[in-house]
Amino acid sequence: MKRHPALQALTIASVVAVSTAGAVSSASAAEPAAPGASDGITVTAGALSIGLDAAGTVTSLVDQRLGENHLAADKRAPLVSLVIDGEQEVPTGVTQDGDTLVFSDDSAGYEIEVAIDASASYTTLEVVDVRAPEGTDVESLLWGPLPTSITETVGETVGVVRDGDFAIGVRPLNDHTEGGWPQEYQDTGWQSEVEANPSSLEVAPVSEPLEEWSVAGVTPWGTVLRAFSFDYSSERLRSQPNGYQVPVGPLPDSTVVGSKLAVFGGTPSMVPTVLSTISKGESLPYPTIDGQWQKVAQATSQSFLVLGDLRTSNLDAAAKYAKAAGLEYLYSLPNAAGPWKATGHYEFDSSLGGSDAAVADFVDRAEELGVKVGVHTLSDFVASNDAYVQPAPADERLALGGRAELTRPLSSSANVLYLDDDTLLAAGAQGKKLRVGDEFIDYGSFRQVGEEWEVTGLTRGRWGSTAAAHESGASAARLLQNQYGGALGDLGIIDEISTRFADMWNDTGIRAMSFDGLESASQAGYGGYGIARMVNGTFSQVDDHDGFISETSRMTSNAWDGLSRASWGEVASTSMDQVFLNNAFYNANYLPPMMGWIHLAGNESLLSIESKLARAAGLDAGTGLQTSVGSLNGGGAQTTLVLDAIKQWETARNLGAFTAEQREALRDRSTNWHLTMVSAEREWSLQQLDASGAPIGEPQSVSAPEPAIVTEKLTDAEAGTLYGQVVESNSPATIRYEVTAGSLPRGLELNADTGGIIGIAEKPGSSRFTVTARGSAGIADSSKEFTLQVRPFTPRADVELEMPLEPSAPATVTVTNAGTHAMKNVRIEASAGNGWAISPELETVRKLDAGEAVTVELQLTEQDDASRTVSVKTRVRFDAPGSKDNELTREATLELPLANIAAAYNRVSISDDAAPRTANFDGAGNSYSAQALAAAGLVAGAEFEHDGLSFTWPSAVGTPNSVAGSATFEVSGDGTRLGLLGSAVGPQAGSGTITYRDGSTQPFEVAFNNWAGEEAEDAVISSRYRNTPSGPANHGYHYRVFFDSVELDPAKEVYTITLPANGSMRVFSVAIG
Template sequence: MKNYKIWIKLSLLCGLFILSSFRVDIKFHIESDYLKITIDDKGSIKSLFDKSKEKEYFSNGQSSPILSLYKKSTYIHPEKAVYNKTAQTISLYYPSKNIAIVKIINKGRYLRLELLSLSSSKDIEAIVWGPYQTTINQIVGETVGVVRDKEFALGIQALNINTIEGIPESGDNAGGGMFIDPLPGQQLPESLKDQIGKRVSIDVNKDGDLPDYVRMYRGSMAVKKPHGSELRLFSRNRNIPRIIGADASIQYVSAIDSDFLGSAIALFGCPESEVLNVIEAIELGEGLPHPMIDGVWTKRSRRPSEAYMLYEGSNMDHCLNYAKQANFRLVHIGDIFESWGHFGLRTKRFPNGAGDIKKFTAKAKDAGISIGIHTLTTFTGVNDAYVSPVPNDSLAKTGSSILLKDLGEDDRELFIKDPLWFNNMGTTHTIKIGDELIAYKSVSKEEPWRLEGLVRGQFKTVKAKHKVGDKVDKLANNSYNGFLPDIYLQQKYAKRLAEVCNETGIDLMDFDGFEGLEATGHGTYGENKFISEWYKTLDRDRLVCGSNTAHYFWHIYSFMNWGEPWYSGLRESQINYRIENQRYFQRNYMPGMLGWFKIDPSYRPEEIEWIQARSAAFDAGYLLRIDESIEKSGFKNHFFEAIREWQKARNSRAFSNAQIEMFKDPKKEFHLKKLTDSSWELYPVRLSMGNEHKFREVQTGEPVASHFNIENSFGAQPVQFYIEANTIEGNKTATITNLKLEINKFQVIEIDESIKAGDKLMCDGQVLYLCDATWNKLKELKIGSMPHWDEGKNEVVITSDFSGEQSPVLKFDFKTIGKPEAVKSIIDQ
């Protein structure tokens, strides 16, 4: 018995010795080139250590498991971890009796983590990488997945499309949102001072802009926390069907063959200056998309930040001519498709389809110009063959039920088993039964459940009889009153759009409507699946932009360009929104883009230079919409020259830091004058805008006088101004005569010209001109000597005679200009 006990002790000792050579069950360390991670025996990170600076970046007191499980809205954290150094695996044991095996490999600049297996995984809804807690909160890149300060950065990258940003309870659409969070120096309205941090919902396309105190985040892979920040990715078991949304946005999401096994991430820490080098190493090492432009990785190229042009006219020779005059190297020619869905290419501009487009892209290439096109991605038109006359079975739906009663060809109501999904009516109120599309007006309020007010044979489908038990699908709509594909059909769209690129030779694909991919119910995973298919089908890399962004897409797209000109005047339309986007781009290693602008023939050079100064302020490109209406403008050549010279100065790093800071104020105006091919003069400009002189009732014999005070902070100079005569109630015959401007009580401009609605006048400090509605000079007006602005305050009194109360309103914009600063290129372009 004694010998037996000795044998038992020896066996235990040997076992412990053997185990100790493979495992550490207190704490163990895993290192990459720059980062040392300490993990405890419960599978949680306890240290994120910068090896070079010997500085800790883990936030003590926070839970940070290597891998969490998610089930029924609950996180399950590991309670035990065993590290096998030889196999390079960590076995994680959970209280739910699950065991996860995670492979962890030092790849030099980063650590690669992959979920190899999970026992009893059938009832686990998702796995979560982390979340990983850090002390860094200076710059939090919510899409790229990198948090950083001036010295060090920590980051994670998803290595496959089934690993997506965020956490599972927040849904699959990448997260983010808008929050009340004023910047230093910004004043909140008194009613909002207790609302800091509150989420708000703002539609900039309806409201026109963001309040300046609202911050916008477009993802949730990295989020700011009180202790610093949090990095997180997750992967969902999509073999489990789900219900998402609520009320009128509820949707049933069918199971598909995709789960979290094989989910993999890269985890890294590095000096801040090395972040892009590390991400490039991850892309190349892990087979992620790594697009190149002109032999340069897109993320390092200057091409994605260049200004470019949108042309939607019919004369493609004009298109290239305008691009050359403005020195644009990229031209977006808009939508080229017969219909959305099948994406045929025979249109009025290109009657022979792909062949015509390819000839045009080749001609543009010979001129040094790349051509881009626009698509609404998976938006499907009601005229497309996927909808009419026979609808495809893979159109996306919000849910389904079955018929409880036979439906005749002319019946105007139908009986269904479950009304739940049909309250999500969408814009077309469309259901699909077999090959018929049917619109309905409403859902009954009581049983038996009925769809009422039917319109049969919608969108030229064929009316038919339907039997009890037939499936009734409620179709999902896009925001343009059309439809969308499910996650299977969308892959056909992806391949077709790649084929369009290959067939036509275009160099930019603009995926507008990218958010429509969320209609599959699989959110960012659906987006990843689509864009991965498109990218793999290309014959070469392209420039890419779109309406929506996510982490995997970050590797593929070249730039994003949000902000539109349709909602107010040039200087007001979505200005805060455009500037807030620049903060997002800077956080996420993306090129600056200011959004879309247009050239209107009524614009003056100041409008175009306003755009250019903001472009220089944020080193941001923009899209400028130009069409044949520019031919009407008296300032056409001024426009093209301003675009060329400002963009040349920006791209050659000619502006000083002080000048760039001035440009960031959207209320400031500037003029750039070319001296040589590499030098300019920069003038500060002040416009006193919107001063109105108009008819009003006065005493008999009293002149109608308007008084304005014009501040000139630049020193004495000749008077400059613009006058626009705007119609009253559409009256184009009423006039203004004997117009007189009295400046500082002794200088007078008398205009001996009858002014009608639509007329414009321009004084450039030397000559006064009468112009037409688009600033073409009609005649020079004689005024004697040119008045001067005094430095400081100037009083302007305007009088005139009116032919009646419907005489036009005169709008005066007074202009002063300061002394120039030198601007000189510091790099060759």
């Protein structure tokens, strides 16, 4: 098998370990610590480096440009895991096979193969195989969650979290990979801590949270990015947010294999470009308008004239009003459902002509009048009078909830039935309707009677069905209903409705629609998968995506690509505060700003309509102007004024005529404004008004900017490193960016939709080119010449020198290539001083690829004149593209411990009575008497037992026999406690350190009382006199030795102890036991 370039391992003499560090490189995907098994793997995704430990747990989320780790503190989760037989199985190991990572858990007996494919700005992760023990049920596959510390802006639906410096994104790449977390596993993935509605959206109450379908979640400690895939190959129960369980499946070819994500990290300003690159590169829906990606096009937020009485008979008038308001779309909303005979099969009612062919004629007429047509839908709502329901028998694919069996026969006239289970009757599903055979039965209430559940208040033969007799044992199912009381479709019906939508748009030329009630597509039990099947299924079958605008009532991570915009609320019933909250959500999710629907009357005052238009201009938001031809007809001359006001505000908004300061003022909800045209589509006068419409202050000039590219210059690129910068135009009407002269450096490309230049430049040099920003119809183009300098690759290497605990073990030097190109001719030189030799003195590595690391062992050898201080110096030299003999040096020292406490003695604290001047315990010439101590039980050189520990009392008398201040020495022995015998000049305490053989350390505290006292108190022993410079004295007083102890780690072996640096403390002996 050919190995991925970034996955090749390094093998040389003296190399004892190979590890990796992240690098922003087009050749980088996943990099191992060693062939086969790993102590750590790095997955690079754009400028994001995802660190995995040997178990496959995410240990870091590093911005490779700045080196900052954005993993939430103290939070860890696997990159991928499985739910098997109802339990989450977290991998315990990850290995690498080429560009595939294999996650496994030997105890559970499963493996997950994840293919890694890196592009310049993002990386895809795809599950290509799952192996589990025979007889087990793999219910679902879980991605992450990735716990991040980024909380400034959270795009829940788009799956991007960002702050001022860095953005991390996760995008599902197919319908079966759902954003969010399964409702069934609330006790995993920090799901219980995730806020249901962090954006405070009215459209997403706790009972129907967008969080259910969102990659990004908000927690008290940070954010999470997550996704999952369910196995629908067998029937299973799916939980709804309200707890109701719906049986789903089986579906063919619907295991968790194929679950796929895109992951990226980078500069926040480049996120739209990366999202565009992902959508195009992974063949996701990519709707455009005027050839530009709708997510960044100003035209996507254009306003509609929403009419409740649009008909074939008033099309001319409707078109005239739309043109007067400067609007291009007429939108039909005769009722809550749209212009349909019934939702489900979606056959046109008579308002637009009554058939697809008639509607096509209607649309053709509209186009001749200069407007396009859009219609309202209710997604997969199935009306009770639709052909999916009537005539009987109703379609078997209507969505059903729980099921139970009749425990008694049910006659055709009975108004009570009995079931063997009540699960299907639980709260959480809309309506109270059962399907028994071909009959629909409404019920009132239920109760348990013995081992049966009695269901009463029956109304038989509903929705055109016939009341019939049903045998005991017949199946009864809860019919899942929509919010308007009709039915819902299962996946088969969802697919058919998607096809019907696409066929209608293709055949009639309708250019806009709304997926209102889109959450219904999830309520058949399939969650975000059902929503994606509806939206993406429609998109995939529409012939012409350019200029087709789709709105939604629910935005989900899986449908984000296929939908043009969300537009929630009806200004009048929805507060302006909520409109602003909605737009904060749109901004966080890279969606066009929208006001929702605003009520418009022909006789409305300018003060009223312009206050709403001012807020829209402040937010740069489009609006659904909801009215009727009748109302506009009735407004007379006022209608003309109102429509012209709309035209002026919308024209100025879409041309970018308002300054940032003016837009901020327009967002002030306490203000009123009037806009007057000065020069058509060029200049206006903006006047602030008070609540009565009287002017406040002087009018302000509003002018459409002369189209120009406002980016002054491009930052330098570095060869081999991810580059990103946006070329910006001052005109929102820019629809295309093109290189019209010269060329970009090889490896970089200009995104025509966003103006972002992105990629990895291949080699140093200078490129001169011209970028032209193309304007929409009637808007001038603008051009600017740029020079982009590609600097030579700046080599980035890390060198870490680690000294051993003791010189018999080797020192190690680790060289990591933290750059994006190979380091060549890496020479690692080592030297030692102070009487120590080192080997090898030179090690050469021919090549160290980006992200790889090499560790060399350095063996120390003691010479005749060796010092206790071992010093080592390493010099690393290497060549990189464009530079030679780059050099890094590191130095380190090792202080060898003393052999035992006796070797550390530095103070004479005990003297012989015949030579008292040889000791000085307290600085005044006083000392312990060896004879007095012996009389009390401490004999020079003898063993002394205390509290289960065996000490050796110092044998020296009149020479150093205690340690004052800090000293490090070896301690031997087995046990769980370290004991110390000592005393002090005055009560004293201090902090010391225990070092174990494994290199770990343990701080400890020790305290001793004053050596002299009137009472023995808690002393281990107490002698009854001391020596002064004149000889024995102070008979009858107490001169004490104290004991203190420290609990040890019983699983470790003590190597050394470092005593406190308190010169007033004296330590005589230590012991372990």
